[in-house]
Amino acid sequence: MLAVSEAVLRESCRDLGLEITTRKLDKLLIIKDFIRFYGRSMNLTGALREDSELDAHVIEALQVVALAERLKIRGRWLDVGSGGGFPALVLAAWLGDLNLVLVEPREKRASALELALAKIGRPDARVIRGRLEGSKWRPIDGAALEPGFDAASARAVFSPERWIAEVTPWMKPRGMICLHLNAGDSVPEGSELAGRVDGERWSAVGVWSVPRGTTG
Numbered sequence: 656m657l658a659v660s661e662a663v664l665r666e667s668c669r670d671l672g673l674e675i676t677t678r679k680l681d682k683l684l685i686i687k688d689f690i691r692f693y694g695r696s697m698n699l700t701g702a703l704r705e706d707s708e709l710d711a712h713v714i715e716a717l718q719v720v721a722l723a724e725r726l727k728i729r730g731r732w733l734d735v736g737s738g739g740g741f742p743a744l745v746l747a748a749w750l751g752d753l754n755l756v757l758v759e760p761r762e763k764r765a766s767a768l769e770l771a772l773a774k775i776g777r778p779d780a781r782v783i784r785g786r787l788e789g790s791k792w793r794p795i796d797g798a799a800l801e802p803g804f805d806a807a808s809a810r811a812v813f814s815p816e817r818w819i820a821e822v823t824p825w826m827k828p829r830g831m832i833c834l835h836l837n838a839g840d841s842v843p844e845g846s847e848l849a850g851r852v853d854g855e856r857w858s859a860v861g862v863w864s865v866p867r868g869t870t871g
């Protein structure tokens with residue numbers, strides 16, 4: 656089973672143009688083990704019946720990594736509703752230089768994320784408890800959320816249109832907002848495409864953030 660998963664992940668990385676090292680592969684396998692082991696008790700993911708389903712989530716997160724690499728994203732990355740760990744844990748595993756902030760309101764999930772980040776050698780990534788609602792930061796643990804992000808993601812949390820509206824005030828001008836779309840779907844009307852990485856089931860799509868009041 657492990658060998659199958661390794662082969663699938665290696666092949667997916669090759670298809671995505673990502674160079675996989677043994678160290679990076681090990682980290683992906685640690686993330687998978689972690690989610691398999693803690694998933695149910697910490698309420699991390701829906702039922703993942705097959706190992707291949709977990710691989711599919713990892714591969715979708717790798718599409719986000721590939722998007723970040725193609726657009727040469729560096730600096731501060733915000734992941735909202737990090738919950739079960741995608742894409743945040745895979746970004747943390749792969750892009751060691753990213754300054755990552757993970758937002759999650761549910762305590763069990765937030766603690767699990769901290770544990771997983773420690774296991775993959777990224778205790779520097781911050782997990783803060785709270786919600787982004789109506790573009791306002793509503794902290795649960797009192798943590799501040801500083802604006803000016805270079806990139807942001809939120810998988811399975813908001814509709815694409817709402818996600819763009821929620822996060823725009825938190826972005827640098829022309830920061831990259833990552834959308835998780837069904838394969839081949841177009842970006843919401845009025846948004847400017849930065850790049851896209853299409854997979855069989857899902858597409859990781861970047862749009863540039865445009866400060867409010869500066870559109871057409």
Ligand SMILES: C[S@@+](CC[C@H](N)C(=O)[O-])C[C@H]1O[C@@H](n2cnc3c(N)ncnc32)[C@H](O)[C@@H]1O
Nearest residue numbers: 736737738739740741760761786787810811812
């Ligand atoms: C379906 S889960 C997706 C988790 C993760 N992104 C993944 O795909 O593995 C949605 C997560 O978003 C969190 N969430 C929901 N509304 C939120 C909000 N307004 N701000 C921040 N997090 C939110 C939930 O607590 C939950 O953990």
